[in-house]
Amino acid sequence: GDSVTQMEGPVTLSEEAFLTINCTYTATGYPSLFWYVQYPGEGLQLLLKATKADDKGSNKGFEATYRKETTSFHLEKGSVQVSDSAVYFCALSVAAGLSGYSTLTFGKGTMLLVSP
């Protein structure tokens, strides 16, 4: 079945450090890939997405490139801020059925802690 594997956290960084959170996937079809962020006590917010190989998703200084050859979608940010502290989830979605509806398969999440 479909699955997503993320690096375990917590990832602890100082402000302005470079961030990488690794994500690899296994899928039977041609998935779209997503990064969601969850702040303490809140639901999930879509951070960025990529729908086909070699696409780069970007938002708020975060970016990730869909690498089909390595089945990866690593999240990067050049300079993190304290406000980036949250849990980050990598997810995939494979369209299913004639009407194209789909569901999300999530990784276990990676907690990011940024100190001043």
Add this chain to the structure above:
Amino acid sequence: DAGVTQSPTHLIKTRGQQVTLRCSPKSGHDTVSWYQQALGQGPQFIFQYYEEEERQRGNFPDRFSGHQFPNYSSELNVNALLLGDSALYLCASSPLDRNTEAFFGQGTRLTVV
């Protein structure tokens, strides 16, 4: 736009009881999915509703059931609650024409004691 709204925000139930959680999708969205997020884990797909029918279902027992109303809002029902049902329950909505992008609500925190 109110986004995806869920109620209640927190709930405490006793083992063996039944619970109903509610979700109103984002304006313009007609597909609703429910997820269970155990503490320290990623969300797990429970089921998805479109046109008032269950379209897909994850690996959850029949104790978990749902409903979608003509206004696209949805309910999640869990019968015979177990301690292991304690989790954050998330509702996500999406428009059918962009079905791979889901917007999530804040969730309902269910504690079973």
